[in-house]
Amino acid sequence: MLRPVLQILLRSKGFRSYLDASYRARALETHLRSIPVFAGVSDDFIEHLRSRVDLLYLAPGEIICRQGEPADSFFLVRLGFVKVAQQFAGGEVVLGYQGRGSFFGEIALLTGEPRTATCSAVDHVEVVRIGAEDFRLMLERFPAIAAGLEAEAARRRERDRAQRALASAVDVEEFLTQGLMQAQSLLLLDLDRCTRCDLCVQACASAHDGVTRLVREGLRYDKYLVATSCRQCRDPLCMVGCPVGSIRRRESLEIQIEDWCIGCGVCAENCPYGNINMHTFEVAVDDREAPGRKKAAVRQKATACDLCKNLGPDQEPSCVVACPHGAAIRVANPRDFFAQRLGR
Numbered sequence: 001m002l003r004p005v006l007q008i009l010l011r012s013k014g015f016r017s018y019l020d021a022s023y024r025a026r027a028l029e030t031h032l033r034s035i036p037v038f039a040g041v042s043d044d045f046i047e048h049l050r051s052r053v054d055l056l057y058l059a060p061g062e063i064i065c066r067q068g069e070p071a072d073s074f075f076l077v078r079l080g081f082v083k084v085a086q087q088f089a090g091g092e093v094v095l096g097y098q099g100r101g102s103f104f105g106e107i108a109l110l111t112g113e114p115r116t117a118t119c120s121a122v123d124h125v126e127v128v129r130i131g132a133e134d135f136r137l138m139l140e141r142f143p144a145i146a147a148g149l150e151a152e153a154a155r156r157r158e159r160d161r162a163q164r165a166l167a168s169a170v171d172v173e174e175f176l177t178q179g180l181m182q183a184q185s186l187l188l189l190d191l192d193r194c195t196r197c198d199l200c201v202q203a204c205a206s207a208h209d210g211v212t213r214l215v216r217e218g219l220r221y222d223k224y225l226v227a228t229s230c231r232q233c234r235d236p237l238c239m240v241g242c243p244v245g246s247i248r249r250r251e252s253l254e255i256q257i258e259d260w261c262i263g264c265g266v267c268a269e270n271c272p273y274g275n276i277n278m279h280t281f282e283v284a285v286d287d288r289e290a291p292g293r294k295k296a297a298v299r300q301k302a303t304a305c306d307l308c309k310n311l312g313p314d315q316e317p318s319c320v321v322a323c324p325h326g327a328a329i330r331v332a333n334p335r336d337f338f339a340q341r342l343g344r
Contacts, residue, residue, distance in 0.1 A: 028053065031078065031128065035101055037148035045141060054129040058121040060240055067118040071108030074135040077101065080125030083235055086117045086160065094181065094234050095160055097122065099249075107153045109135055116160065123240045178219055179273055183231035185254075185307060186331045187319065188224045189216065193327035203322030204305075211279050213305040214319055221338065227328075229319075230255055230275045230305035238267040238276055238304075247302065254307050263300035276304045 029046045032038045055078070058064060064075065067087055075082075082098040095117055098104050108115045109132055130138075139146040180186065189200075198216070205212040215228035232254055239247050239255070246261040257267070257276075268276040278300045287295040307330070308317045320328045331337045 028128070031076065035076070035103065037103075037152065038145060040142055040144050041138065042142075045138065049130065049134060052131065052134055056127050056129055058125040058127065060121055060123050062121045062125075064119045064121065064125075064127060065105060065115050067116065068114050071105065071115055072132050074103065074105045074109055074130045074132070075119070076103050076128040076130070078126040078128055081122040081236075082125060082127070083120050083122050084117050085120070095156075097234055106135075106149050107156060110150060110153050116157075122235060178221075178226075179231075179233075180219075180221075180226070180334045182233040182235050183334050184234055184332060185230075185232040186334045186337075187214065187227040187229040187231075187305070187317075188329050188331055188337075189227055190223060190327045190329070191225055192223050193325045194225075194323075195325060195327075197324070199322045199324065200319035200328045203318040207308055207311065207318040208303070211303055213277070213303055224338075228273075228275055231273065232305075232307070238271045240270060241266045250309070254309060255304055256306055256309075257302050257304055261301045263302065265300070265302070267302050267304075276302050279303045 028050055029043075032041055032046060056064075058080075064082065065071070065073070077098050077100055079100055082104060084095045084098060084104060085092050086095055098119075104119055105115075139149070196216075201212050201214050201216060204214040213229060216225070218228045219226040236249070236255060239249070243264060243266070244260060244262055246258040247267045248256055248258065250256050263278065265278055268278055279302075280298055280300045282296045283299050284294040285297045287293045305317070308315055311318070317330055320330055322328075
């Protein structure tokens with residue numbers, strides 16, 4: 001079912017009640033057992049949960065739980081992406097994203113402390129809510145699940161600590177303003193090395209049927225140019241609103257625009273950084289005024305950097321490989337990169 005159609009149906013209380021009942025009856029067990037840490041939960045405990053869990057539907061931007069509040073629930077993500085962010089004196093740090101098959105809310109329940117982060121819906125999200133009482137009962141009855149959740153909570157706390165340390169290394173306000181904190185893969189050009197030969201643009205075009213996904217224009221940060229190329233954002237606003245679901249994340253979180261794109265331009269409009277372009281091309285279509293004949297028609301398709309993953313999982317992007325002076329680089333953690341090189 002297409003996401004826009006589902007969103008319309010979800011406005012009906014009757015349809016939502018039907019989905020709730022169907023999930024409890026058919027999908028709860030499959031959902032829990034698909035998450036490795038919960039693989040050992042027993043049939044009778046799933047039966048106990050069946051009438052006690054809540055299925056919540058959230059609109060983009062809606063808060064699920066807020067930093068500093070007491071914890072009363074544990075959540076499983078059934079659909080969509082949830083942003084986990086932490087507020088501090090200099091602004092907001094995005095700690096990560098939880099997608100389908102993941103969970104959140106365990107840290108505060110395990111420690112008894114207030115929520116350590118704010119969790120909100122990135123797009124239209126469905127989460128399963130398990131109350132604190134049932135969560136604690138599950139830990140008592142299944143020590144292996146308790147151990148798995150404790151280990152995951154420890155890993156996440158260490159991740160949070162590292163993110164907070166980076167937050168003080170670089171000017172947070174500037175990174176927030178320019179949106180660089182959201183980047184998972186930022187294309188930078190070292191202008192001290194760049195000779196403006198344009199080989200990076202040509203290589204990109206050669207790898208993508210003559211259509212480049214790279215423009216040598218953009219923000220300046222010290223000697224580096226932030227090129228106009230998809231940043232693989234942690235908070236991908238471009239994915240919100242596609243009527244046919246053709247823009248999506250791969251398992252490794254790269255943004256991918258599928259061949260069934262209809263060229264509506266919604267993703268390009270939603271990208272705050274201008275990194276999605278609409279490419280026009282001609283196709284042959286039936287001529288209604290002359291049956292049996294074809295005529296040329298102009299269509300368009302969204303294009304964005306896919307990190308050249310079609311060339312192989314270990315292949316460097318073509319623009320980086322083609323640069324004869326090592327001026328083009330892809331950076332996975334911009335704040336760490338700039339903190340080390342600029343001494344901030």
